[in-house]
Amino acid sequence: MRGVTKCYGDGPPVLDSINLSARAGEVLSLIGPSGCGKSTLLRLIAGLIPLTRGTLEIASHAEVGFIFQEPTLLPWLNVADNVALPRKLKSAPRGTTRATPPSTAPILPSTDTRELLARVKLSARARAYPHELSGGQKMRVSIARALTLNPQLLLLDEPFGALDEMTREHLQEELLALHAAQAWCAIFVTHSVAEAVFLSDRVFVMSAAPGRLAHEVAINLPRLRNADTRLSPAYQAQVTHVSRLLRSVEQQA
Numbered sequence: 001m002r003g004v005t006k007c008y009g010d011g012p013p014v015l016d017s018i019n020l021s022a023r024a025g026e027v028l029s030l031i032g033p034s035g036c037g038k039s040t041l042l043r044l045i046a047g048l049i050p051l052t053r054g055t056l057e058i059a060s061h062a063e064v065g066f067i068f069q070e071p072t073l074l075p076w077l078n079v080a081d082n083v084a085l086p087r088k089l090k091s092a093p094r095g096t097t098r099a100t101p102p103s104t105a106p107i108l109p110s111t112d113t114r115e116l117l118a119r120v121k122l123s124a125r126a127r128a129y130p131h132e133l134s135g136g137q138k139m140r141v142s143i144a145r146a147l148t149l150n151p152q153l154l155l156l157d158e159p160f161g162a163l164d165e166m167t168r169e170h171l172q173e174e175l176l177a178l179h180a181a182q183a184w185c186a187i188f189v190t191h192s193v194a195e196a197v198f199l200s201d202r203v204f205v206m207s208a209a210p211g212r213l214a215h216e217v218a219i220n221l222p223r224l225r226n227a228d229t230r231l232s233p234a235y236q237a238q239v240t241h242v243s244r245l246l247r248s249v250e251q252q253a
């Protein structure tokens, strides 16, 4: 992104002159006060809303996956069919596929779907329906669905915000294991400093009104992170550092 500015309607800039570049395989986090424009930034990258000014380039043909805080699963499809949905929508001729309840019997999961379900530890629940799953399991389905098209870029908007602390930590570790296997670039929006530091190569602390990238912090921890990482002094020092930066932008707001 170069000089990206976003206004909604004829309102003031919500984001002002954002310059941001991400390398293949990098995990970036955006953290900042409520309303500073984190979700807006992700929606711009996803192409869901238009830029007001500036330029945004994504490597050509890059597949982009999006994971929201709400798992947004289709209640009438089982786990395997929810995960396979992006592939089915993509392979269907334009104008023929509608996301309405089908009357046909469920199709056997493809090998790819089965493998994805194994990676998110849901093989045993392939035939379950969303209402039969826990919050953490629903999020695992949402992650598997986002990975179905082998994205090079994964956008995550506060995906673990509604989950309890333990589930959240497990999912963070699982997400990093998936990243080690597939090496997509990820841009992660979170309100948790600990989560941002744990997951990221770089953390951006944003200031509000208008939203800007106020601080960039390189997280110099070994890439292979696990539960022990959270106990290490280096990790805790980075969490303290980012927390102070966040406090300072909040005081300026």
Ligand SMILES: Nc1ncnc2c1ncn2[C@@H]1O[C@H](COP(=O)(O)OP(=O)(O)OP(=O)(O)O)[C@@H](O)[C@H]1O
Residues within 6 Å of the ligand: 008, 014, 032, 033, 034, 035, 036, 037, 038, 039, 040, 041
């Ligand atoms: N569709 C919209 N129309 C008008 N204003 C909007 C729209 N979406 C967001 N905004 C405004 O843009 C600003 C940034 O919103 P955004 O949701 O991007 O912030 P955020 O940093 O993700 O917030 P939070 O941390 O609370 O989720 C806010 O002031 C919000 O009110």
